Amino acid sequence: MPRIPPISQWLRLPAQLFLMREDERIYAAVRIAFAAVALLNLIFMWPDRHAFLSDSGMIDRDVVTSRADPVYLSIFALARSDAAITCCLLVTALALVMLMAGIGARLAAFWVLVWHISYHARAPLATTGWDMVLRSFSFLVLVSPVGKCWTLPALMRAGGKMIPALVPRHGLVLMRLQVVVIYWQAVLARFVNPDPYWGNGEFMSYFMLSHHARWPGRWVLEYEGILTFTTYTAQIAEVAIPVLLWVKKTRWWGMLLGLALHAGISVFARDLWLFFLAMMMTYLAFLRAEDVDAVAHRMQRLFSRGK
Amino acid sequence: MNDENAADALPLKGRVPAVLLLVFCCWHAVFLVISIVPQRPGQEDRGTLPMNLYGQLAAGNQGWKMFETIPLLHSLDARIEIEDGAGGRKTVGSVLPGFAPYPKPELSRHYILLHRLLLSSSSPSQLEAYLRRVDDHLSALRGPAVRGHWSLVIDAEYTRTLIYSRRDGELYVFATRSFTPAKPGGVAP
Numbered sequence: 224m225p226r227i228p229p230i231s232q233w234l235r236l237p238a239q240l241f242l243m244r245e246d247e248r249i250y251a252a253v254r255i256a257f258a259a260v261a262l263l264n265l266i267f268m269w270p271d272r273h274a275f276l277s278d279s280g281m282i283d284r285d286v287v288t289s290r291a292d293p294v295y296l297s298i299f300a301l302a303r304s305d306a307a308i309t310c311c312l313l314v315t316a317l318a319l320v321m322l323m324a325g326i327g328a329r330l331a332a333f334w335v336l337v338w339h340i341s342y343h344a345r346a347p348l349a350t351t352g353w354d355m356v357l358r359s360f361s362f363l364v365l366v367s368p369v370g371k372c373w374t375l376p377a378l379m380r381a382g383g384k385m386i387p388a389l390v391p392r393h394g395l396v397l398m399r400l401q402v403v404v405i406y407w408q409a410v411l412a413r414f415v416n417p418d419p420y421w422g423n424g425e426f427m428s429y430f431m432l433s434h435h436a437r438w439p440g441r442w443v444l445e446y447e448g449i450l451t452f453t454t455y456t457a458q459i460a461e462v463a464i465p466v467l468l469w470v471k472k473t474r475w476w477g478m479l480l481g482l483a484l485h486a487g488i489s490v491f492a493r494d495l496w497l498f499f500l501a502m503m504m505t506y507l508a509f510l511r512a513e514d515v516d517a518v519a520h521r522m523q524r525l526f527s528r529g530k
Numbered sequence: 531m532n533d534e535n536a537a538d539a540l541p542l543k544g545r546v547p548a549v550l551l552l553v554f555c556c557w558h559a560v561f562l563v564i565s566i567v568p569q570r571p572g573q574e575d576r577g578t579l580p581m582n583l584y585g586q587l588a589a590g591n592q593g594w595k596m597f598e599t600i601p602l603l604h605s606l607d608a609r610i611e612i613e614d615g616a617g618g619r620k621t622v623g624s625v626l627p628g629f630a631p632y633p634k635p636e637l638s639r640h641y642i643l644l645h646r647l648l649l650s651s652s653s654p655s656q657l658e659a660y661l662r663r664v665d666d667h668l669s670a671l672r673g674p675a676v677r678g679h680w681s682l683v684i685d686a687e688y689t690r691t692l693i694y695s696r697r698d699g700e701l702y703v704f705a706t707r708s709f710t711p712a713k714p715g716g717v718a719p
Contacts, residue, residue: 283659
């Protein structure tokens with residue numbers, strides 16, 4: 224690697240934080256998982272695309288435009304007919320497949336960011352929590368090193384025997400920071416905008432009886448103690464998960480705790496499994512080179528046993 | 531990692547691109563750290579045009595709730611009832627375009643949309659526009675006589691306060707609201 228002239232003294236700390244090198248396969252794992260979850264989201268939005276995005280649908284474009292802050296930025300300002308909307312979704316699906324395969328990945332990532340900005344601007348009333356996760360990560364994937372590892376062209380050329388490169392970790396650091404914001408802001412919001420249900424521990428009881436609940440019923444009333452405990456435990460978990468994930472020694476505990484929290488939400492709630500997948504995707508940014516090595520090694524052993 | 535390694539870590543050929551990358555990373559990191567502090571209710575932006583523009587283009591709306599906090603609403607059903615002129619009412623779905631029925635079981639995205647559109651006070655302009663559009667579409671579909679002779683009816687079930695539910699076992703209370711283009715604020719039937 225060519226020697227770069229020494230950087231200024233005051234840039235030393237950020238340089239250490241952002242430009243230390245990481246295994247490019249971690250980026251590849253995030254890229255592939257991100258594209259897969261975003262593609263699933265697109266597929267499930269497909270039947271309702273006209274309801275959410277067209278001028279004859281549920282959300283009024285003029286109101287959205289007038290309330291845009293600071294400006295209305297959306298490809299749906301141009302693509303307004305049903306056919307144009309369908310075309311936009313098809314192009315996005317193609318871009319997501321390309322991103323997953325690592326073909327023209329930078330261009331594909333750019334389009335995927337445009338798509339996310341556009342549908343958030345056009346249909347703000349229909350955006351969910353997992354849309355927001357995908358939206359923030361679409362930008363971070365775009366500014367991250369693309370690399371060649373775990374791309375379809377590289378796999379075809381080298382047959383999986385490619386040596387992964389070391390690339391700067393700025394994208395991963397920003398992704399990790401984003402995960403911290405997701406959890407900690409959610410907890411802080413309950414203090415800044417006090418919500419009695421979180422404060423008195425009744426949130427989970429109400430959540431289990433709400434629209435989101437998979438099995439609402441009188442049984443909820445009988446488990447007051449457990450559900451109060453779960454309410455407080457969930458908040459402690461939200462504080463702890465980013466810290467555990469970020470510390471190298473405890474990252475697997477963080478992943479386990481996060482998996483338990485989000486799998487729990489997915490099991491006890493209906494129709495929130497995309498949120499589970501989106502959050503699990505974000506955890507991949509906390510992987511280390513040795514984790515990827517271990518997984519690759521296990522996969523190899525698994526395949527060699529199969530043969 | 532020592533200084534030499536930090537310098538080695540620079541992936542870019544040249545000082546300027548490396549510094550630009552660092553400046554961007556620091557800026558985005560600071561933006562994210564500031565975003566940890568949640569916005570207060572009614573505060574819709576961070577105040578400055580560059581920050582809002584950056585949020586819109588790059589970071590997205592950093593408003594995280596983790597659990598969509600609408601714990602009191604148990605179920606929602608929305609339909610459009612049209613007066614048939616003989617004292618009866620016909621029903622069509624509430625989902626535009628095409629007056630498709632509101633999905634059952636409810637899908638999260640539809641539920642969130644309907645909740646924000648109909649029951650949240652933050653989007654009265656959207657509700658008004660929706661009602662106006664329904665009026666136009668119905669008129670195009672069934673003739674101008676239908677204008678004003680229909681209403682959007684919302685059936686909702688709310689979870690009762692748990693102390694009362696524990697006393698008598700009843701979990702939910704049922705409520706119906708209807709909206710017309712003339713009364714977009716909603717009226718009890």
